[in-house]
Structures are given as structure tokens and as C-alpha cells.
Amino acid sequence: MTNTRLTLGVALGAMVAASAASGAELRFSCYQDGVECDVWAEQLKQFEEENPDITVAVEVVPYQSILESLPVNLASGDGPDLARVTDFGGLAEYMLNVRDYVEDPESIEDRFGASLDWARVGGNAEDGIYVVVDQLTATGPFVNKTLFDQAGVEMPGEGATWEEWAEASRQVAEATQSPYAMAMDRSGHRFMGPAISYGAEIFQEDGAPITVDDGFRAFAEQFVAWHEDGTMAMDVWAGAGGATYQDAAQEFINGSLVFYLSGSWQIARFGRDIGDAFDWVAVPSPCGEVGCTGIPGGAGIVGFNHTEHPEEVGKLLEFIARDDVQAAVMAATKNIPASRTLQEEGIDYANASDQERAALEVFSSAVIDFSPVAYAFQGYANNRAIMNSTVERLTQAIVGEVALDAALERIDQDVAEAVEAAE
């Protein structure tokens, strides 16, 4: 890659205050939903003690920068040595295989087997170790139980359909004068859960993506209708342009939202910010025609192949994968572990409140029953193209810029183009 570089640097290079990299300083770009980076910064002090010749600089960056700026930097040969990312498919080609740099690859393979596969896409090696997942997530709904109690409406139980939840949330919102009945993060990832529950297959039999099928269409119609009749909070999806991510966590925290489809990474934030202002619970994903699934997901730490210190990156990833380290981080960040041994042992969420623990319980057990389609989607290299287009095009339909049919047609077109460009 370096030999294709233009040699423009001569003139200005001398005048630039280059930050001369010292022996082994690793730059780690980290984004956080809650306190993940702070916890890692704390944990990595132990790593630096054990490896005095390596220092790790944790740079906390906005999630948007991980999504938008990091790929551009990597493509031009820049960027950090490591980063905490979620788009494994899109970044696969830049990831460093640390199999040769870790002391015990078998142990990592054994414990993280399932999530290691997420990065083994594109041209990456079948047995490569690219990523250590430090946050296994599941999408799913949160409900403001206090509002249900006040409205005197019975909460739909396990196996309830999306229609039943929508009806119940509407009643509660009306009775308690809450401004919003339901909301879903402005994210294609969240949308896919109910879409698959409604029957979306996403892949044809030969594995090629077919984004819009009857199931996808059915939920898209329902989703747009819910925006029209005010069930879904308009502000979240219509409040932004393009494929920009936007959540509704603040509305939920303020108690102005009854039903909120987001995911397990919100638990720590809700625990901290809601406190005992009201009772909130995580509930199993509502059902559609064919299932009741959410989407698994996760954030993981990866090294990049342009690094000058691959051995040190390997060492760091092995440290990050250690069960004692993972256990401490999971407890502090209130996340579901990706390590099989820790899943079996269970994490002692010592600092978690009862509400947080209950929610972690719900998500941990839900993630096992997710549809195989959901897992296939999560492991698909071009899934971000599907998600981005879904958000952009459905928003157009929601605000009435185009008819839903036209929007769905555009989604297929966008995805086809993205798949082509990525090849």
C-alpha cells in the first residue's frame, strides 16, 4: 500500500510537527455507549504494568467517527493501531490477524469461537483471530412499567404480538398523557429484528441478499402506518436525514415514552440515569408472523494491519480476551460476555441494581433463541449497506416524500449497488 502513495510529502514534511511515535505506543480508538472506554482505560493500566515497554493511549471518539471517519482513514493507510468497532464486515479487510502473535490461540478459539467468525468474512483467513468481542448485545424492547401500572393496563406477556404491544402502549400513553407510545432507534439494525419476525428472509437460497421480500414489506408497511397514526415517535426517524443514527433513550429516561425498542447496551445507562424515578423492565421481543426475534450484535476490539507493532497488538488483544479481565469489564459495564466459559459461569454484576440485573437476565436468555436469519444477517459483510438504505429510504416514506413501494424498490437498488461496489 505504501508504494502506491504519492510522494508529495517532501516539501511540507519537514515543516510538519510530526508526532514521532515512540517505541511501542499503541493508539486505541474507543467509542462508548456508557462507560466502556473508561473501564478499559482503567483495566489497561494493569496491562501496562505487566508490559512496561508498551503504552496504550485510549482515545475516546464519538460513535459517528468510528462509523464514518475510521474507514476513510484506514483506506488511506492512516488510523489507530486498534479500535472498538461494530462494523466487522466493512472493516474486515483492514483487520490484523493476531493468531501468530498470541501465546495461546486455542484458548481464544475455544472461548470466543462464535464471535470470531464475525470477522472471518471477505478475504480474511478462516482460522484468523481478528476480534475480541467485549460487548455482546441483543436488540430488544424496554418498557416503562410504572406508566403501565398507572394506566391500569395489563402488560402483554411473553409471545405477545407487535400489534398487541402497539395497542397496549397506545392505551397507556393516552391514559397517562405521555407524549410517545412507542419509539425505535433510528437504525436499520433495530428495524431488522421485527422485520425478520414478520418473515423477512434477507438471503436467497444461494446466499445472495434479497432485502425486500413479503416479510420485510409487511413490517415496513406496519412501521410507516404506526408513524402516521402517531404510535411511533415521529421525532426519532423523521428528525434526521441520511442514515444518521439517533436514539430515543433520553425520552425513555424522561419517562415520556412507554415502549422503546433499543438494545442491551442501554441497560447501564438506564440504570444510572433513571435511578428510581420509575420502574423499567426489559421484555422479550414481540412476535410477528413467523417469530419473535431481535438481532444479536456486538462491539469488539480489533487491531489493524497497518500497525507498526503487530506483536504488541497481539499481546494486548490476548490480554483483553483473558477471562479475568473480561469478567471485570463485563461487571463494570453491565454487558453480556462473549466468552463461552464466562457465559457458563455467569457474571457477578456486583454493582448492578435489581432492575439492571433483571434486564440483563432477559437479554441473555433472549439472545439464545434469536432466529438463525438474525445471526446470518449479523455475520453478513454488507449488512451495513442494507441497514443504511433501510433507514434512509423508510424515512422518506415516513415523511411522505415517496410512496412506500417506491422506497422499497430503492432499497433493493441501493443494496445491489453497494454489494457491487464492495466486490
Added chain:
Amino acid sequence: MKRFLTRRRGRYRMDWMDWLSWGYLVVGLLLMLGPVLWLVLSSFKTETALAEYPPRLLPLSAVTATVEGHDAPLPLFDITGGEHAGRQLAEIRRIGLEAQMVDPAAPGETISISIDDRTPAREFKLATENYTSLFSRFNFMLYFWNSVFITVVATILTVLVNSMAAFALSKYRFRGRTTVFLLIIATLMIPPTINLVPIFIVVSELGLVNSPWAVIWPAIATPTGVFLLRQYMLSIPDDLLDAARMDHASEWRVYWKIVMPLSAPALAVLVIFSMMWRWNDFLWPLIVLNRSDEFTLQLALNSFQGELQTSWSNLLAMTVLTLLPITIVFAFLQKYITTGIAQTGVK
């Protein structure tokens, strides 16, 4: 007051045109400054006062009391209805339409009150913690320093490089002079914003991404600056230069000791422009600076409005601090800036 307002240097009395003008100006004043003042007022409100709807004009915050058995101070409420009307109680928590309250004097007993029967007790208080926590929580000083560094260094380099070029184009006759001048002026037409992708490639090939120099270098050669300075320097008589050359002064000395001081008014305009441009720069830094420790104030503001929807209080305070330096400069140099811009007609 009326005499003052109606004074018209001893000419006619106020006619309908004057009243109309005054009406227009007052409406304009409200529209132009109102939103800014509202922002400044809001930045002194606490998070709870900001969440209040309808909002109040002044920063009022809830009165709290420390009640035995509760770690955090509890907000006080005046009870307006129901059997406890007239009392002032502290709220433990709100559960939907009901609030659990306690009398600070008798902390043992919990009272349940309908939320419609209570109004928060308030006092006037400036939430200065919105500002102080910027410094402790958000590394405000770092962003401020990044912005200052880029603004100052880029401005010095812009003035230096552009004035040298303007000097060459106005005080020498050489082949290619017109061509070079036209080439530079032609780029006025092509705003850097539409060349984003290739400029990014160049900057990234130079290894400048995520360094303040990525913002500074592409900004220093501005066609506007060259044009402005050249036009001004043309008016400096060549005799002065020739006299200095008689004394065997080097060309650098001629430029630095004679032409530069004489161009001071035009240089001042360019300095003001350059500072305004760089301080307010947004799109280009957005592309080349993506490590939070390299963020300028503008980028930090933008990323926080996504990240910290939680915290309008900090966001507002940060906005106020971002607009403050430019407001102060403007307040002192208003006349200079407005006449400079009016004369040159560029921005």
C-alpha cells in the same frame, strides 16, 4: 427620551416613515439578538429547569432540602390542593401521576400526593456549574486551545504567504505575471468545498490527517487574500521602493520594512477575515480531524449535540463560550470590521 428619539438634527418632525423605520429596527433587534440572548439565559439554567415546559424566562431552580434518611438533597414543593394544601413538602420520587413526599420536619411519614396538586418551590439561581463542569468533564480547554492554535497560526501564515505573493504581483514586472494573477483569481470561482475528496487525498498522502496542520496548510493560500492585498499594494508609489533599493536594501527588506507597514489597513482586513474563517471552520475540520483530542470547538460542539442530548445544559454553556471570543472582538472592533468589510466587499 421622546425628544432624543425624535431628534433629527433640527429638521422636520417625526413623520410616518420614521415611525415605520423604528418599528422595523425594533423588530429586527428582537429577531437578531433575541435568540442569542435566549441561548445565553438558558445556559444558566439547571438541567431540570431546561426540561421544564413551558420554559421560564429567568433561570430559576428548585429549592432543595436535606432530609434525614435520604442521602441526596430532595426538591421542595408547595402543595396547592388536596388535604395537605398549603404545606411545603420534599419529594422522594415521582411515580407517574403520583408523587411520594415527605415533610422535612417529620421525615418518618411518607405522603402520597397527586402531581397536579404540587408546584415546585423555586429561587433565582445561576447554574454556573454548567460552565465549570465543562472544564472538569469535557476537556473544554483542549478544544479551545486547538481552535486558538489553528486560528492564530493559520492567520499568521495566511498574511505572510499572501502578502508575499501580492508584493510580487504588484511591484515587479515579469513574464507570466498576468497569467499567474489570472490563475489565482480563477480559483475564486472554485470553492474548496467542492474539491473535498481530492483535497482530502492530498492531505492524507502528506500524512496530515488528524493534525491541526491538515486544517492550516490548505487554508493559507487564499485567492481573496492575494487579490485584496495586491489591489492595495498597487496604490503604494514605486518611488519609495526605488529609494530604498538605492540604499542597497535587499528585496526582503523592501518588502518587510516598506511595503508591509504601508499595507497595514489591508492586512488588518485580511487578519480579521482569516480569523473569522478559521475560528468558524466546520466542514473541512469535520473531515480531517476525527480524534476527539484534535477537535476544534466547532467540532466538539457538533459531536456533543449528538452525544450528549442528555446534557443541553453543557451544550448551551459550550455554545456560549464558543461565541464569546468573537462577540468580544466584535464589540471592540465593530467599526473597524464593518467598514473594512463594506469597503472590500468580500467575505
Added chain:
Amino acid sequence: MSGIVRRAAASLYAFTFNLFERPMLAAQRAVGMRRVAWLFLLPNLVAFALFTFLPIGLNFVYALTGSDAILLADRPFVGTANFASLLDCASYLDPNSCRRDIFWRAVHNTGWFVLLQVGFMVALALVTALILNRDIPLRGFFRGVFFYPVLLSPVVVALIWKWVLQRYGVLNAGLEEIGAEPVNWLVRADWAFFWVVFVSIWAHMGFYVLILLAGLQAIPAHVYEAAEMDGTSKWRVFSRITMPLLMPTMVVVLVLSLIRAVQAFDEIYVLTGGGPGSATMLVLQYIYETGFASQPRLFGLAAAASILMAVVLFVLTLGQLWLTRSRAEGDSR
């Protein structure tokens, strides 16, 4: 205090002089007096070459190549495919019929935006300048008030208005106070577009007021005095004397504001993000999103779109040159 600052500045000035004197003298001797001008031009030309001319050339190369690779070596040549896909429309008036519907929405939005923003802004700026040109007290103060927003950064401008316009903001509170229905200003497409135009006028009008004011003040007083003596009506003075003499300045203002409106981006991006849907997406934002924020990153498409935009700007600038030239000739007549 100011004495210290002045002395520090003076010694910095002298220091810079000394720093460059010897190398510049040596360079002057080396190249000779005839070419010394190039010595002074050099830094500027290097910067221009690197960050302006080279990128313009690269832009064409990118526009003619495809894929999402960023390095030129990895990009296959696709000819005019990027332009073809941008211009692939059944009807240019209906974005839905276009291959790149979002691009054409952005083009339409930009067209309306330019029309409305420039039209209303120039009209308001003229009215404001005429009023500020009258002999009224506090003139300097009001001039400053109208100019102040020009100095604010786009992000600050957008945040100020976001705070006013949000669903539970002060504007809706005011509306409810007088019994009107609150509106979700930035979520309703038509209102969002209105506010984008409004905020943009708010932020930029002061600059044009200043230029028009300077133009008004350049009109010699004796012209008015003569008219006053003739007892000419105010309207006639305005339409027969003020406007014709102000016309050259008006042309400058119109063209400048037109060129800048075509390039509008920053404050709109922060205020609405181009939303709801793509109701406030303008061309520059489309270029930014296509090249930097979308997945996959279609640099070629973004470059092609920016070249199309450059063509439009080129035509506008030529128009300006033509208009200002005829104005200069008018002056000399």
C-alpha cells in the same frame, strides 16, 4: 498592558524579519534580480498547486473512476459512468424518476433554496440598508446588531435556532401561550425547509446590508439636494435616483449571495441533517454524504457531482464578470 503587547508584537515582527533576511538575501543573489518575484510567489504557488490545482485535476480522475477504493491505483476506469448515472432521469423535474433520486432532490431543494433565500435576503437587506441610511439615532448600534450573526459560526447559528425551534422550545411555548397549536418545526418537511431558509437569511443578511449601506453612502448628497429643491416626491427620488445609482452594488450583492447560496451547507447540516427525509438536503451535503458518510463511499460519484456543481458556479461567475464589466463601462461613460 497594551504597551507590553505592542512591544512584544514589534519584537516578533523584527525577529521574523531577521529570521528570513539572510536566507532570502542568499536566494535573491542565487536567482538574480530578474527572477526575484518568483521567490516571493513561491510559497503561495506551492500551496495553490498542492491544495487547489492538484485537487482540481484529481477530481476529474476520481470522477472517471469507480469502486469504493480511496487510492487511485485501486480504482478501475469507468469513463463517464458516474456522470451518466447522475444524469440518468426520465424527467429532470421528477426526482423519483431518476437513477440518483437523492441527488436530484438535492438539486431541486438547492434551486428553491437559492431562489427563496437570495430573493428574500436581498430584498430585506435593501430595506434594512435604506433604513440604516436614514438620519436616525443609534445607527451604528443597529448596524452592529444586524451584522452580528454574520460573525457566528454555522454550528453556533444552528444550535441557537435548534434550541428555539425544538418541540419543547420557546417558540412553541409562545404559540401555546396565545392559544395556537404547537408545531414540530424541524420534523415537518415544509416547515423544516422554511426554517432552513429563514435561519440562513438570519445568519448572512448583515453582510449584504453593510455592502448596500456602503453603496448608498457613496451616492453624493448633492444629487438628493437637487431633487429636494425640485420638490420631487420621496418615491420618485427612490425609484429615479437611489435605485439606479445603487444598481451596481445590487448586482454585486445579488451575484455574491447567489454563489454562496448554491454552496450552502454548514448551518443546515447541523440544524436538520438534511432531514426530515431529504427535505432540506442540498447539493453540497449530498457530495459530502456520498463521499464521506455513506456506505459504500462513492468518491467517484461525489467527484462527478461536484464537477457538475462547479460548472454551475462557473456560469454564475462568468455572469458576474459580464455584469460587472458592463457596469465598469457604464462608469466610464
